[in-house]
Amino acid sequence: MSTLRLSDPGKRKGSHPGKEIHMNYRPAPERHTFEHVSFPCAFYEYGKQILEHARKEKSSYLMHLYNDGTSEGKHKPFRSSEFAVLSKTCVTDGSIKNILRLTLPKPQRTLECRYIYLCHKPSTGDILYFTSELSAQGGYYLCAWTKDHSHLLLNMDADKNELDFIAESFDELAGFDPGSLLPAAI
Numbered sequence: 435m436s437t438l439r440l441s442d443p444g445k446r447k448g449s450h451p452g453k454e455i456h457m458n459y460r461p462a463p464e465r466h467t468f469e470h471v472s473f474p475c476a477f478y479e480y481g482k483q484i485l486e487h488a489r490k491e492k493s494s495y496l497m498h499l500y501n502d503g504t505s506e507g508k509h510k511p512f513r514s515s516e517f518a519v520l521s522k523t524c525v526t527d528g529s530i531k532n533i534l535r536l537t538l539p540k541p542q543r544t545l546e547c548r549y550i551y552l553c554h555k556p557s558t559g560d561i562l563y564f565t566s567e568l569s570a571q572g573g574y575y576l577c578a579w580t581k582d583h584s585h586l587l588l589n590m591d592a593d594k595n596e597l598d599f600i601a602e603s604f605d606e607l608a609g610f611d612p613g614s615l616l617p618a619a620i
Contacts, residue, residue, distance in 0.1 A: 468504045469538075469547045474563045474579045477552060481561040485552055488534050493517035496536055512539055524601035531555050531604050533597060541568040548574060551600055560608040564600055576600075578607050586610070 463472055477484050487495050496517035501507035518537035523530060536550040551564035563579045576596055578586040586607065590599045 463504065465500070465504045465506050466543065466545050468500070469550065469565060469567075470545070470579070470585075472503060473499070473550070474583075477561065477563050478581045481552075481554070485532075485534060485554055485561075488519055488536065488552065489521055492519040495519075496538070500539075516540075522597060524597070526601050527605065529555060529557060529605065531601050533600060535597060544568055544570045545575075549596070551596070553600060553604055555604060555608065558608070560604075562600075562604060562608055566596055578603075578610075580607075580610055584610070 493514045493516075496519065497512050497514045500512045500517075506512075516539040520535040520537070522533045522535070524533060525531075532554045534552040536552065538547050538550065541548055545567045547565045547567045549566040551562075551566070553562040553564065554560070565577045565579065566574050567577060569575050576588045576590050576599070578588060580586070588599070588603065590596070
């Protein structure tokens with residue numbers, strides 16, 4: 435069973451103790467599954483703790499998540515230098531959004547992520563999970579993943595910055611109801 439660990443960075447000495455989130459995968463999932471299923475599910479369940487640990491531990495936290503949570507990390511461990519965390523506070527339409535951009539190892543296969551964006555709006559407690567993932571054409575798709583596991587492929591202008599676009603789209607996407615796309619009953 436694969437395990438995603440939420441540690442207390444102040445208590446760790448050489449190991450990675452802390453709260454464990456057990457995933458229903460045997461063995462550890464491939465990177466794509468981790469980025470698109472396991473990690474978003476954990477984020478929506480334990481969002482505040484994940485945000486806190488990513489802010490404090492930065493690349494070492496991500497390295498542990500990927501080495502513990504992916505089959506690739508088990509076979510050839512990732513290095514801390516392959517990860518980075520950028521924290522940005524954005525104000526759009528008068529509301530504050532905190533966004534963590536997690537820089538990941540260079541994607542090797544289509545749909546693996548170069549970035550994961552973990553977003554939080556303190557005034558409402560809303561959180562959102564975004565991915566910037568490799569397309570078959572060599573570019574990148576920007577996607578949002580909702581708490582109910584809906585996948586949204588976002589159409590962003592080529593000249594737009596991903597971070598700015600996410601900050602501007604947050605309120606609309608946080609309230610997204612996938613049922614609203616279904617045709618009305620006849």
